Amino acid sequence: MTRITTVAAFLAASTALVNPATAETELTMYYPIAVGGALTEVVDGIVAKFEAQNPDVSVNAIYAGNYDDARIKALAALDAGEPAHLAVMFSIDAYDLLEQEHIVAFDDLIEGEEDTRWLNSFYPALMANGQVEGKTWGVPFQRSTIVAYYNKDMFRAAGLDPEKAPTTWDEMVSMGKALTNDDHYGIMIPSTGYPYWMFQALAIQNDKELMSNDGVTTYFNDPVAIETLEFWKSLSTEHKIMPEGTVEWGTLRQAFLESKTAMMWHSTGNLTAVKNAAEFDFGVAMLPANKRLGSPTGGGNFYVFKNASDEEQQAALDLIQFMTAPEQAAEWSISTGYMGVSPAAYETDALKSYVEDFKPALVARDQLEHAVAEFSTFETARVRDGLNGAIQSVLTGDKTAEEALNDAQGAAERLLRPYK
């Protein structure tokens, strides 16, 4: 019996190889997943739907790990002359991909009014990172903002209103103190993996941008930025509501689920995973404000590679248009927690009825109104690493905020000089 099925499967596979139905264009797409859950199946499902509708295109969707891995695998494939036509990569990779001449602008791919309407259909805040030098190089797919997850049971136990998460820094500190005890901390803000992202959120709330819009200037050592980092550190050293040292990005969700912290800041991309695993009543809120509300956007964009043929680029565009269409965006948002990338996604029946029962799914979108583009410059990885190091050395007590940010600013200026 097993043998017959194996043989049948083999035959089916080989006919598919020898006779690729009517598939004329083959696309290879690399994509990452940076949050939890069995999400490759969802992507495969969406891709299968696209193939069913477009029998002349076959898509080879390759799951490639986290954002760094996906970029590496896609670019390594390009280098080795293997096929790679499109990829989901970090939205903030745009400057570097452009500088390395790997990608084409969507403005050069689209034709006609319908395409233009599609390109204009996304939330503008999500488009910001993909737009460089007046053109659009990346369109949003798995996009997020940082949201505050909180444990309502702990809020009740501490005598706080479980429907009211902190809306200002002062409230966050005072509530955090009420929520901290021997068993758990009041709040955890992760400081490994993507420390610059969390720092940017705090800086925005303090009404300070860390970079200019053209990707060549950073403002790390601005007094407000220094004050912001001092505030972050004070959460553990002065207010004792956060653990000292760094907080691990990778295990934070587990720590929250194990009730080791009452609040955590994390990507909205974790929402569905938290929802499925939480054994307590939890809430999701926008990040608190100091001078203003705010969070950077985050996550991955679609890019089309330059060395694909015209035909392949058009097919890639079709695939991207399909995957970002409202129905698919809604499905993706429900299975992950990532945002629906266009207002139309929230008008679909699926997402409408989902948020009806589960209001937290709207928080990230509502926060978009206050969101700014994620930190990104030319030489972005190296500049970002300098900032990450500065943040960590302050949180671990190696340097003062002023010293560390001065150093990071100096390094960033050296790196960005050639681009001015």
Added chain:
Amino acid sequence: MTDHFALQRRRRAINGWLLLAPSLVMLSVFALYPSVATVFTSLWSRGTRRSPSEFVGLENYRHMFDDPGFWLVVQNNLFYAGLTIPVSIGMALTMALWANATLPARGFVRTAYFTPTVLPMIAAANLWLFFYTPSFGILNQIAGLFGADPVNWLGQPSTALWAICVVTIWKESGFFMIFYLAALQTIPPDLKEAADIEGASRWTYTRCIALPLLMPTTLFILVNAMINSVKLIDHLFILTKGGPSDSSKLILYYIWEHAFAYFDRPTAAAMTALVLAVLGILAALQFAIFDKKAHYR
């Protein structure tokens, strides 16, 4: 007559080359060509949209030596090698001597020691990530039983590199133990009998007979351990990503960062060339010095 002779010689030569061919092809494709290509890449500047790639000679090396990050990484790597190599070799030897002795459940002991080696690096690192997690990680839970404060092992510069070293030692010593175990079993039992008849203590036997006979194995393990000490990267991805504030960043991770995160292939190539050179020199030295002292039978 001469024709016949020449023909035969040529036939032999062809035969020889054919026998050599597989290794020759493999070595050139996977070792020789990449090494040469690396050195070649390291002499060119990085090409971008603004400035195309051009020949810069040793400029990339100069930049590398001017980079304080590079020296920090070198320092970290020396510490890492200096700690993990002797400790894991020492533990491997101890475990092998023990697992080789007659003791109950010997098979179980050997399996237990060897298990870490079988685990994929990433899986092992993920396990340890949860061991090290503050508050609910197993290390802190055990320490908590004795009233110790939770320690953020991976989250502070003073402990992060130590924590990485522990994982490596845990993983390597079991692997090295296998070599020692195999070597111990090749020592003829008559030596032990003779030593017993002479009334030598167990310690004397180990020091004067077993250890010298294990020297070739030790040398082999030493070279391997040294190469491994610059090869570590998987654990870092999972455990610390080189942080906090670069305190646990090792050379291969730094090379990876330059090549794939910063898109700076030439600098990465320069560092790789340097690592190759240093490793080559060290291995040559080790063989030259220790080989004379090692006992072969």
